[in-house]
Amino acid sequence: MPSQTKTHRAFTLIELLVVIAIISIIAAILFPVFARARENARRSSCMSNMKQIGLGLMQYTQDYDERYPLSSYCPRASCAAVDAAGNGKPSGQFYVYAGGSYGYYHTWMDLIYPYVKSTQIFVCPSSQFAKNTPNYGYSTAFSNYSTISYWMGVTTPYNIPLSMAAVERPAEVIAIAEMSTTDSQTMSASSMRSYAAPTSGVNQFKVVPHLDGGNAVYADGHVKWRSRAMIFANIGPTFNTGSSSGRCNINAPDYVNNGFCARNWNPYIN
Secondary structure, three states: OOOOOOOOOOOOOHHHHHHHHHHHHHHHHHHHHHHHHHHHHHHHHHHHHHHHHHHHHHHHHHOOEEEOOEEEEEOOOOOOOOOOOOOOOHHOOOOOEEOOOEOOOEEHHHHHHHHHHHOOOHHHOOOOOOOOOOEEEHHHHHHHHOOOHOOOOOOOOOOOOOOOOOOOOOOOOOEEEEEOOHHHHHHHHHHHHHHHHHOOOOOHHOOOOOOOOOEEEOOEEEEEEEEHHHHHHHHEEEOOOOHHOOOOOOOOOOOOOOOOOOOOOOOOOO
């Protein structure tokens, strides 16, 4: 019986190139899907952080006559920065603008720290910035920082935090939002609009690090994700502090033209 010799046919170069091309196409399709899935997971982790922050904020108000915390405060007469970084609290980890200069100052994060007991929850997992840069901002309206209440249309003693009763629409007004800058504790509609603008380039990542959007804690403590387009569209373009005409008329607020009347940011509008 004649013997049979087995032969093995090798791939041709063209066949090999076709297989490589198919694998490349599949990878090109799947990699963005995987990247989006990872970012969705980071967004969920960030939202969990902010839910804890919102809960801490609510607990703080209950212990302090239903008043929201200050954006920054001075434990010393000179309003000096704390002695050094690394004190185990937010003031030892985050380099911020307060007291007229930059440093490791006591801020709203330190005030609610006893309720959250962690500095890690103040760090967004999608942050692209230095570790000592805070990732979450606190609205100047709630701290009644400087003369912000004047431009929002009311006259109240400055630097005395708002009471819960003073917030007309707690489920609609933002108290804390994603803003990775050293002056995030003085976050305002103006600064948020500037970073969320279509022309801001890489600065957008300071406020919209998650799939072209960012999370926010509202005055009642709940958390919501908002797209960059929504953030930008919900804030009026004008912030004229040069004359009284720049003030918001809370009796007839001009949401479209005056940023101080933005409903997501002005707690006095009913």
